[in-house]
Every structure is written in C-alpha cells, then in structure tokens.
Amino acid sequence: MGITSKTRKMLWGRSANRCAICRMNLVMDETETDDESVIGDECHIVAREKDGPRGDSVLTSEQRDKYTNLILLCKVHHKVIDDQSFSYSVQYLTELKEKHEEWVNKALDLDVVKQRDEEVYMTFIDKWSELCELENWKSWTSNIFFAGGYSLSIQMNDKLQEVKEYLFSRIWPERYLELNDSFENFTIILNDFFGVFHKHSERRGEYYYTERFYNVRDGDEEKYHGLLCEYNFHVDLLQDLLLELTRAVNHICDMVRRFLLPSYRINEGLLLIVSGPYKDLSMRVFRTQYKEKNRSTELYPGLDKFKEIRSTRDVCFGVGKDANDPEFLKNT
Ligand SMILES: [Zn+2]
Ligand SMILES: [Zn+2]
Incomplete structure (x- = not known):
C-alpha cells in the first residue's frame, strides 16, 4: 500500500x-x-x-x-x-x-506535543482516504454520475457509512480548527448525500439503484409528468451533492497540505469526476473546488440553503429548491 x-x-x-x-x-x-x-x-x-x-x-x-x-x-x-x-x-x-x-x-x-498531534491527524487521514477510496474516486463516483444509472455499489455504500461513523467518533486534536472544520463539512455533506440517495434507492444485486419512481403506467399523463419532474430534480440534486462532496475532499487535501504535509497528494492532484453520456454520447470530466477566495466561508451551508446556492458553484447539474420551483421548471 x-x-x-x-x-x-x-x-x-x-x-x-x-x-x-x-x-x-x-x-x-x-x-x-x-x-x-x-x-x-x-x-x-x-x-x-x-x-x-x-x-x-x-x-x-x-x-x-x-x-x-x-x-x-x-x-x-x-x-x-x-x-x-x-x-x-x-x-x-x-x-x-x-x-x-x-x-x-x-x-x-x-515541539513534541505538536508533532504528536500532527501524527494523530495523519492516522485519521490515512483511514479516511482508504475508506472513501480516494484512489478510485473518479471510478466509483462515475456510477452516480452515469446518466440513467445513478447507482452506488453496496460495498462502497458500506465503506462510506463506516467513514462517517469513524470521523464522527474521533477525538480530534484542537490544533488546526480549519482542518477540523473541513472534515466536519465533509461529514455533513456525506450525511445529506445518503439521506437524498436512499429516499429513492432500491437494492438489486451488488448495487443500490435509483428507483425510477415516475414509471406508474396508470395512464395518468399529468401525474406521470409531475413524477418525472420530481425524478429529474432528485437525480440532479444527488449529483450536485456528490460534486459538493468532491469539493469537500479537495478542500480537505488543501488543508492537509497547509497544516500537515506540504506534499500531500501533490502528484495525484485534484480529484476529478466524470459524467455522461451526454446527448452527443460524450463523457465529460470535471474538476471542482471551492473558490480560491473565502474558501472557509464558502463551505456547505446545509441542504436547504445548498439547493438555492448550488448554481453559484463552479459546476452544477440542477437548480431550485424543489420540483415545483419556477427556476427548476424553466430549465426542464
Ligand atoms: Zn533511493
Ligand atoms: Zn543533503
């Protein structure tokens, strides 16, 4: 390893x-x-x-x-x-x-105490990076960004659940508060990601898929259309949350470099995500991070607020606070 x-x-x-x-x-x-x-x-x-x-x-x-x-x-x-x-x-x-x-x-x-604190941080960071598979980030997230799929392997799901609990139960040194905040930011987003994903997930084989809950087939066109809007809103939000999580990881890596290890993941660089296929069948690669200025004030503001401000991020899939929001309807 x-x-x-x-x-x-x-x-x-x-x-x-x-x-x-x-x-x-x-x-x-x-x-x-x-x-x-x-x-x-x-x-x-x-x-x-x-x-x-x-x-x-x-x-x-x-x-x-x-x-x-x-x-x-x-x-x-x-x-x-x-x-x-x-x-x-x-x-x-x-x-x-x-x-x-x-x-x-x-x-x-x-400074022996400082060195010890920093080694404690690094132990947490190693475990975190292993559990959320930073090495395979682009690959495992591509299942969520895959048009029509929006799935997550059960194995990855369980690892992410584990990392959430792991981070939550750590006794963090109170030395680099911005670093601590960056992990809290990650945990809150992950929690909301799970909440949104499992609202409409169904387990089949090795994966959780997003249920196509608009498929009602009772001939009620209006109902079908309403549900389809909701579905589109749902998968946009799901992807936006995973983008935000990717931003959060890139932010953590920044903080690690700033406070603990200047060379941390320098060779690997920023985490990227790949999404598609689009209408022209292309796959697109995105890099995403919080904006350079006021990074710490830009962190995740909670789900409700996030829905409204996601369009101000460097990349986003959807807009609006729900499927009836005029702003969302305008775009569909
Ligand atoms: Zn050598
Ligand atoms: Zn020398």
Whole structure:
C-alpha cells in the first residue's frame, strides 16, 4: 500500500523538513505568487526492490515502506547514497538518521506535543482516504454520475457509512480548527448525500439503484409528468451533492497540505469526476473546488440553503429548491 501519510508526517516532522546529511531545508515557503515547493526525497534505506541499493534484505515489501526504513534527504544526497550504497550501508544510514533526529530535538527544540498531534491527524487521514477510496474516486463516483444509472455499489455504500461513523467518533486534536472544520463539512455533506440517495434507492444485486419512481403506467399523463419532474430534480440534486462532496475532499487535501504535509497528494492532484453520456454520447470530466477566495466561508451551508446556492458553484447539474420551483421548471 506504499508509504502512509502518517509515516510521511513522522519522517518530515521529526527531521524538521531537513536533509539528514546536509541539513538543508527541503520545503521552500510559498511566495505571493507561488505555492510551496518540496525539494526533498523520502528515501529507502533498504531499497523497495530486492535489486535496488541495499535491497538484499529479509524485510518484506510492507516493512520497507515503514518509518524505520526511511530517511529524509535532499536530491543530491539521495543520489549519493544510492550510487555509493557500500559506503552508505544500512547501519550507517540508520545512525545518520538517529543523529539527525537527536539534533532536531535539541538544537531546533522540536515541539513534541505538536508533532504528536500532527501524527494523530495523519492516522485519521490515512483511514479516511482508504475508506472513501480516494484512489478510485473518479471510478466509483462515475456510477452516480452515469446518466440513467445513478447507482452506488453496496460495498462502497458500506465503506462510506463506516467513514462517517469513524470521523464522527474521533477525538480530534484542537490544533488546526480549519482542518477540523473541513472534515466536519465533509461529514455533513456525506450525511445529506445518503439521506437524498436512499429516499429513492432500491437494492438489486451488488448495487443500490435509483428507483425510477415516475414509471406508474396508470395512464395518468399529468401525474406521470409531475413524477418525472420530481425524478429529474432528485437525480440532479444527488449529483450536485456528490460534486459538493468532491469539493469537500479537495478542500480537505488543501488543508492537509497547509497544516500537515506540504506534499500531500501533490502528484495525484485534484480529484476529478466524470459524467455522461451526454446527448452527443460524450463523457465529460470535471474538476471542482471551492473558490480560491473565502474558501472557509464558502463551505456547505446545509441542504436547504445548498439547493438555492448550488448554481453559484463552479459546476452544477440542477437548480431550485424543489420540483415545483419556477427556476427548476424553466430549465426542464
Ligand atoms: Zn543533503
Ligand atoms: Zn533511493
């Protein structure tokens, strides 16, 4: 499963973001115009692969990604230790790392309580990202955004229910309140998403589908039309809530980068969603986030308010507060 965020936090925090050999600072602060820049590497002491530097070892591949087998270095020293793997033996590197952390403790007066709080946060974040499958976000959400489908696998449904309870029952450090708020925001949206989805879900096989409740077939055209409007309103809202949830995740990742780990999900980038097929049979990819300015005041305002303000978001599928809203009817 690779190096966890908690391990990375331990490594960066306990090394004070510095190379264990030359002590160079590996995180360049953000400027007026640019984000932070990360110039260090999380290096394996025993290589990840058997045939890599110092790779001939009994360690399992999981153990190779653990904190004890990693050392933080600048790019230059990363290359040096891998090129000269006999001079830089496992034992020597382990000692270098220990000495460096000792130095950080003494000379830099490492704030131990802060570091511990941050590691607690990272434990929660690892679990959260695993349960809501950030790695497969575009894929599992595409079932909800798939025109006519609007479904969710039972497995994903259960994982999301679990993450909701998990987050709710955590004892959060009261250190980074904006980060705490970003998780609360996520939980509230997820809760409303479930509420809306399961109002019209039906279980078939491995999936929950959105019931086509307009199919009444009693020949009452007016009733049929009314229900169809309601159905369209419902699936728009469902998709808008999942978009809002995606925004919430992107916002959390921002907060994690700001407070805990500047390189968090930098390579993966923003979560995207894919929707369609549209009338021309195309699938479209969207990126979505809260607007740069006043991000924290823009968070989810609760379901009723959200229905009204969703059209001010960067992407939205529907409008109006219910299926009788003139604004909604105008658009159908
Ligand atoms: Zn260095
Ligand atoms: Zn290496």
